[in-house]
Amino acid sequence: MMTSKPAVLRRFVAMAVAALAVVVAPAPASAGRAPNRLIIDTDFGQWWDDVAALAAAHAAADQGRTRILGVVSDVNNPWNAPALDALNTWYGRPDIPIGVTAGAPAVDQNYSRLLAETFPHAGRSEDSVALYRRLLRSQPDHSVTILSIGALTGLSRLLRTDRALVARKVARTVVMGGEYPHATVPEWNFGLDLDATRHVVAGWPTPVVFDGFEIGLRVRVGNNVCVTHPAGSPVRAAFDVLYGCGNAQSDGTWDPTALYYAVYGTGGVYELAGAGGHNVVTPDGRNIWTEGGHRQRYLVLTDPARLAGRLDALIDTT
Numbered sequence: 001m002m003t004s005k006p007a008v009l010r011r012f013v014a015m016a017v018a019a020l021a022v023v024v025a026p027a028p029a030s031a032g033r034a035p036n037r038l039i040i041d042t043d044f045g046q047w048w049d050d051v052a053a054l055a056a057a058h059a060a061a062d063q064g065r066t067r068i069l070g071v072v073s074d075v076n077n078p079w080n081a082p083a084l085d086a087l088n089t090w091y092g093r094p095d096i097p098i099g100v101t102a103g104a105p106a107v108d109q110n111y112s113r114l115l116a117e118t119f120p121h122a123g124r125s126e127d128s129v130a131l132y133r134r135l136l137r138s139q140p141d142h143s144v145t146i147l148s149i150g151a152l153t154g155l156s157r158l159l160r161t162d163r164a165l166v167a168r169k170v171a172r173t174v175v176m177g178g179e180y181p182h183a184t185v186p187e188w189n190f191g192l193d194l195d196a197t198r199h200v201v202a203g204w205p206t207p208v209v210f211d212g213f214e215i216g217l218r219v220r221v222g223n224n225v226c227v228t229h230p231a232g233s234p235v236r237a238a239f240d241v242l243y244g245c246g247n248a249q250s251d252g253t254w255d256p257t258a259l260y261y262a263v264y265g266t267g268g269v270y271e272l273a274g275a276g277g278h279n280v281v282t283p284d285g286r287n288i289w290t291e292g293g294h295r296q297r298y299l300v301l302t303d304p305a306r307l308a309g310r311l312d313a314l315i316d317t318t
Contacts, residue, residue: 033064035061035065035066035067036065036066036067036145036263037067037069037144037145038057038066038067038068038069038144038145038146038147039068039069039070039071039072039132039135039145039146039147040054040057040070040072040147040149040259041072041074041147041148041149041150041154041155042071042072042073042084042149042150042255043074043075043107043149043151043189043192044077044080044084044112044150045075045077045079045083045108045110045111045112046075046108046110047110047242047254048222048238048239048243049149049216049253049254049255049256050149050150050255051087051111051234051235051238052221052222052225052235052255052311052315053147053149053255053256053259054071054084054088055087055091055314056256056259056311056314056315057259057263058088058091058093058317059313059314059317060259060263062317065264066262066263068088068093068096069096069139069144070096070131070132070135071088071096071099072098072099072100072101072128073098073099073100073101073125073128074104074148074150074151074152074153074154074155074192075101075105075106075107075150075151075153075192076101076104076105076107077106077112079116080100080112081098081124081125082115082116082121082123082125083111083112083113083115083234085121085123085124085125086115086118086119086120086121086234087119087234089119089120089122090119090120090234094121097124097131097135098125098126099125099127099129099130099132099154100126100128101127101129101151101153101157102127102128102129102157103153103157104151104193105151105193110241111237111238111241111242114237114238115234118234118237119234119237128154128157128158129154129157129161129162132158133162133165136165136170137169139169141168141169142168142169142170142171143171145170145171145172145173145174145262145263146172146173147173147174147176147258147259147262148173148174148175148176148177149176149189149254149255150192151189151192151193152175152177152189152190152193152197152199152200153192153193153196155196155200156193156196156199156200157196159199159200159204166204167205167206170206171206172206172207172209173206173208173209174208174209174258175189175209175211175258176189176210176211176216176255176257176258177189177190177197177211177212177287178190178210178212178213178281178298179212179213179214179287180212180214180273180289180299180300181289181298182286182287182288183213183287183288184286185285185286186284186286187212187213187287188213190287191285194283194285197281197285198281198283201279201281202281204295207295207296207297208279208295208296209261209272209296209298209299210296210299211257211258211261211298212299213254215254215299215301216252216253216254216257217252218252218301218304219253219257219301219304219307219308219311220250220251220252220253220308221253221256221308221311221312221315222253222312223312224312224315224316225239225315226239226240228316228318229316229318230318233318235315253308253311256315257301260307260310260314261299267310268302268306269301269302269304269306269307269310270299270300270301270302271299272297272298272300273297273298273299274289274297274298275297276291276292276294277289277290277292277293278290278293278295278296279296279298
């Protein structure tokens with residue numbers, strides 16, 4: 001049985017601490033510090049945390065902490081490319097290129113069609129492998145961070161097409177997927193395309209940090225969106241489709257937690273674990289941290305209340 005974001009019954013742990021937490025926004029970029037170079041690979045439209053992760057990424061870009069090079073849809077939803085373009089356009093970045101992944105798993109449209117039909121966009125997109133190769137070739141060696149917050153289909157196709165380019169240009173990859181140190185059932189993202197997951201996890205040639213399902217269970221954010229975002233916000237529109245503005249959002253938070261690490265690092269809210277080991281994905285989709293290896297680590301959450309406050313500060317920025 002697959003553990004899914006919408007279906008799992010979450011522990012109601014963060015509601016009380018969130019009310020007491022002091023919201024501490026991430027520090028702005030220090031003088032002279034170059035923003036990291038980020039490509040976001042997302043199963044956009046599947047759940048609220050994808051749109052929240054994109055909102056947080058744009059806020060981080062406004063701070064000068066990251067530069068969003070491109071966004072890739074890694075699921076088969078024909079409305080995703082225009083919806084992503086509409087979101088980027090609303091945040092003032094209409095020139096961010098959008099990639100679509102051939103052979104990706106088919107999914108429901110959820111809020112993607114609404115965003116595509118409601119908000120302005122140019123609607124341009126290209127094959128994700130072609131986009132990855134174009135973007136990576138244009139960047140300095142070992143400079144790009146890839147954030148995977150969905151299926152690993154596109155990254156698997158890229159790896160089969162141009163492994164050498166990945167090894168030369170990518171500094172690190174942050175993957176929201178799995179459960180650590182081991183999973184008893186397949187996690188949602190890993191299960192979307194199991195063959196691709198096993199291929200990427202076993203063969204990715206640069207450092208990888210995994211953000212597990214267990215982290216998102218301890219973080220609740222997003223309950224201010226319908227207050228802080230105007231009526232014409234695509235972020236608010238997506239939340240309204242899923243929850244109805246004014247209703248409490250009490251689900252966990254997965255993708256924004258990975259985005260936070262990809263941009264800000266451990267930041268006093270995470271520790272890196274798993275040194276000297278590596279991730280193994282079994283044929284049935286579970287993952288097990290195993291001895292041996294040096295390129296892979298996983299995150300351990302040390303301060304969920306502080307992370308929630310920081311993520312809310314990013315997501316609520318308009």
